[in-house]
Amino acid sequence: MIEDDPALRRVLVRGLEAADFQIVWAVHDGASALGRVAAVAARPDALVLDLGLPDMDGMDVVSALRDRGVGAPVLVLTARDALPDRLRCFARGADDYLTKPFAFAELAARLDVLVRRRRSDAGTDTDTDTGAIAIALDPLRFRLGSGGTAVPLSPTEYRLLATLLVRRGEVVRRETLVCSAWPAGAIVRENTLDSYVTRLRRALRVAAVDARLDTVRGIGYRLH
Known part of the structure; x- marks a missing residue:
């Protein structure tokens, strides 16, 4: 999870864990997220990402993740509700987009779909050794x-x-x-x-x- 608001981040972690998700890490900025995924063993089944991060735009985080060979689906969770923002996120490699305020049940349902799809595609995992690019x-x-x-x-x-x-x-x-x-x-x-x-x-x-x-x-x- 990449969310800069500490209060919301805690709420999201507690809520998702109560919904039987395992949160492997939760960070507040893009640099921390990219550092975590640098270790292949720490790569998650899916990511929840805010766009308004303190060090970079969340869209640039998505691009950098894909550049590093991280194929895990990305669910963008943001207050930006304009269609151009959605289109830019999808063009840059995001898989789903949910605007704030949101219903927690919908977030959990969307995330569950992404995780199940990710695991069903495990035989053709898109994560790659970054040395190949x-x-x-x-x-x-x-x-x-x-x-x-x-x-x-x-x-x-x-x-x-x-x-x-x-x-x-x-x-x-x-x-x-x-x-x-x-x-x-x-x-x-x-x-x-x-x-x-x-x-x-x-x-x-x-x-x-x-x-x-x-x-x-x-x-x-x-x-x-």
């Missing part, structure tokens, strides 16, 4: 790294790359990339997105990572 993203400093090389990214560049990385090998539509990287209501022209993709290609070359960013004409982009 040459790209490493730092959500605290907005950097792209590989080995000893670190390339700074703007927040928009970071979110574009994170969205592409979460869906590596898939064609990601232009509309999805715009939704995930720019705030709701932003006017983003086609050549603006293309310009950012050009910057990302340059950053990938500088970082010398094992990746290629292709254009799928008229649709979007694919990260190999």
Whole structure:
């Protein structure tokens, strides 16, 4: 569980434990969560995540988890109820989304579905050794790294790359990339997105990572 409000965090832990969930860890910020999942043995069956964290946006935590090969489903629990926020979370790798205030019974039911689905898919677990993916993203400093090389990214560049990385090998539509990287209501022209993709290609070359960013004409982009 990743929730910065200590009172709510205690309530959630007590309530979920009373509903027969085992809380393996509960932390207040994104850095602590990423540190916990660095140890494969500590990886949970599912995560409950707030978006308004003190050190980073929860969406960036989702991206970083997926970058590290953590396939556990993520249930976002947040006060943000706007549709663009939901769409951005799903584009970045979240599995479910519940807004505050919420009914505790609904939270438990949604979490139960995610955990059961996770365990039924255990034979094809998506957790991977992070060494298999040459790209490493730092959500605290907005950097792209590989080995000893670190390339700074703007927040928009970071979110574009994170969205592409979460869906590596898939064609990601232009509309999805715009939704995930720019705030709701932003006017983003086609050549603006293309310009950012050009910057990302340059950053990938500088970082010398094992990746290629292709254009799928008229649709979007694919990260190999």
